[in-house]
Amino acid sequence: MFDASMMRTAPESRATQVSPILPLTMRDVVLRFGGATVLDGVSLDLGSRGCTVIMGPNGAGKSLLLKLMHGLIAPGSGDILWGGARPSEVMSRQALVFQKPVLLRRSVAANIDFVLKARRKDRSRRTALLEHVGLLHKADQPARLLSGGEAQRLALARALATDPEVLFLDEPTASLDPASVLAIERIMSDARQRGVRVVLVTHDVGQARRMADDVVFLHRGRIAEHSPASDFFPEPRCAAARDYVNGRIVV
């Protein structure tokens, strides 16, 4: 059986050393590329627990919002603070799983080892991590020959190897079959249960319903709505989100 204690290294001891990473506060964040404003006046508060789902049509700025939160890109103006700290200061306490997993040209096991070694984690956790994502039997295979679902699960295991307090996922189940979607949702739910703050970008309304504690709806670079899932899913307040959830095409 999977031993949950193998997954993380003593969260209590870490909590005593460092200040809490949450809540996240974003105020009037603007992001421009060239002349185009891709995110405009984004203000957002994320509480300390649960799973936030970010939805919205293509080009709404979902992936960019994720990268801004994580600190991979800097806003043109506005503030992003994690418990008072700038994103770059807390990046190592977060992990981002990219839409297209970037796997190293090594074996599946070596992909995990790389992160455990680079981040000075307990190397013996590799087996537990691979078992957790159902890839232990593929440990010796080249990572880049994995199927789409397997590759995404390996990327997830690698992200979890860093013991993130916040886990960002950018459309982790796009173009995967239902079984793979289920496997990945179980891994995400498990992380959330263990207290990892999950921020998930998805186009899959069903997935959003299954996973979300709160929903951020982005439309044309602005936050059109941020509601608890229990309010959003019966009936979103904003018209664009209502159309989107009800399967009408929103541009």
Place this chain on the structure above:
Amino acid sequence: MQSIGDALGLAVALVLSGDPDLLEIVLLSLQVSLTATVLACMIGLPIGALVAIGRFRGRNAVLILMNALMGLPPVVVGLLVYLHLSRSGPLGFLGLLYTPTAMIIAQTILIAPIIAALSRQVLEDLHTEYADQFRSFCLTRLQTVQALLWDARYSLLTVGLAGFGRAVAEVGAVIIVGGNIDHLTRVMTTAIALETSKGELGLALALGMILLAIALGVNAAVQSVRMTAARQAYV
């Protein structure tokens, strides 16, 4: 002056007989050029990697310089090394002129820029793919460089091969700093030049055939390693 037919016959006979002088020349060539390739990789790969991931002022100038140095004329490198190693030169006290070590130094200088420039291109392409993920992992610069070098290992094999090919085939640098001394610093290319000028086409042609065979063999070996790697999607 022999006819081409006679020379060819002599060459084949020489190769097949395993002539000890011929073998000595071939082994020294390989020793010098392989050592130079390894040293040039130790110098060129870190430089290539640092320039590949670095964003600094004057980077474009560095790129131009690196690319220009790829075309260093071997005789010029030979001359510069000669000036430093000759009795009156700053490193003359080492007594290295006309030794295999001097030839290794010259070839290392000749091909290190090739390794640096070609590896920079390979590693920069790979870094474009890995950059966001590596930043998200909060890797140090050293960890990034190490990971890039390892993950590009099969592409870098081809880079090393390009350097080795240049080293083993050049004559200008080794003849100036080595002097083509029999049983001491005579390598394949300098021997070919000498024997040809003497009209001894048999030995020249035999060495030429071996040089070509080595080039073919090394390329085939690298290609097969790369194909194995490609099957595992590691290239």
